[in-house]
Amino acid sequence: MISVQVQSRKEIGKFHFPFGIPRLWCPPLTHYRPDGSLDTNRIASHLRHLSPYVKTYLIFGSTGDGWELSDGEMSELLDFLILQAEELDIRLLIGVLRPDADVARRRIIEIVGYLKQKCDTGDPEKAFSQCKICGFTVCAPKGRELSQSFIRQKLFEILDLGYPTALYQLPQVTENEIDTETFAYLADGFPNFYLFKDTSGKDNIILSKVDRRGIFMVRGMEGDYHRWYPAEPEGLYDGFLLSSANCFAPQLKRIMDLKDQGKHEEAELLSAKITRVVMDGLAQAGKLSFGNAFANSNKAFDHFFAYGKDALRMPPPMTHSGNTLPEEFLQYVGDLLEDEDLMPTEGYL
Secondary structure (H helix, E strand, O other): OOOOOOOOHHHHHHHHOOOOOOOEEEOOOOOEOOOOOEOHHHHHHHHHHHOOOOOEEEEOOOOOOOOOOOHHHHHHHHHHHHHHHHHHOOEEEEEOOOOOHHHHHHHHHHHHHHHHHHOOOOOHHHHHHHHOEEEEEEEOOOOOOOOHHHHHHHHHHHHOOOOOEEEEEOHHHHOOOOOHHHHHHHHHHOOOEEEEEEOOOOOHHHHOOOOOOOOEEEEOOOOOHHHHOOOOOOOOOOEEEOOOHHHHHHHHHHHHHHHHOOOHHHHHHHHHHHHHHHHHHHHHHOOOOOOOHHHHHHHHHHHHHHHHHHHHHOOOOEOOOOOEOOHHHHHHHHHHHHHOOOOOOOOOO
16 A cells, blocks of 8 residues: 555545545535534534535535634544544545644644544554545645745645645635745645645636646635636636535536536526525625624525525524524525525425
C-alpha cells in the first residue's frame, strides 16, 4: 500500500473514490437541540435524505458552523459523522478552518493522531480508509495585508504534512486570495493537493486557464450553476461544493446531467429557478443579526424539506448562536419555495 504521504493525485483519487471523484459535494448543516447540544438524530435524518444524491461532504465548513464550533463540539460531531459515513457509504472531507495557518496545521496533526488511535493503527492511510475520511480542507491564513509569499509558505507547511488536502478560496473570510502563481507553485510541489474550492465569486484561478495539474476544481459560489460546468470541453469547473446542496441536491445534479447531455436550454431554465430561490434566501438571511447567511438560509429551506407544508407548525430550527430562526424569515423562505413550485407535500421526517 502506498504511503499516504507520497500518493499522487491519481492514486489519491483511485484510493478514496474508486468510481471517480463525485461532481457534487455538500457542506452539511449542523443541527442543534433547544439546549444547544448536537441533535444527532436530526443530523442523521438529513444525511440519509441527501445520501442518494451526495456522496462527499465537507464537514465543519462555513455552512456547518465550522468557524464557530468548539474543539469539543467538533470531536463529538466527528465521531458521530464517522458512524454515519460507514452506514451510508459516504466520504468526509474534514474542514480545518482557522484564521491562523499554524493553528490549522497543529489541528490537522491532532486529528490524524486521534484517528490513528481510534482505529488502533499507526498508518494514517488505514485510519482514513476505516473512517471514510478523504482528507482535509484549509483556507489561506487570514489577513488583508498578507503577501503571497507568506500565504504560499503557510500553505506549504500544511501541505508538507503529506495528507490529502483541498485548498479553499474564501476571501469573504480570509480577506485575501490564493493567486494563480501560488496555486501553480503548490500544485507543482504537492501531489497531495488534489482539490480546489473557489467561493470567491471572482473565479480568477479557473478563468486564468492555468494548468490544473489534475486538481479537481469545484465552485462554491451560488448562482448561475449552468454557466460554470463542465470542465471539458469548456475549461470550467469539474463540479460544485455548494451549501445549497443541503436542500437542492437533486436539482443541482440534474443541471450537471443536462449539461453533460447537451441540453443547455433545459439546464439554464432549471439553473435560473434554483438561482432565484437560493440567492433570494441568502439575501434575506443576511439581514439576521446572528449566525451566517449560508447556514441560516439552508436551515430555513431544509426545515420545509424536512416537514413539508407542516413546517411552520413545527419548532423553528436552532442555530449555534442559541437563537432560533424567526417565524417571519421561515414564512418568507416558504413563500419562495411555493412561488417556484419547489415546496414538498411531505417532508423526509
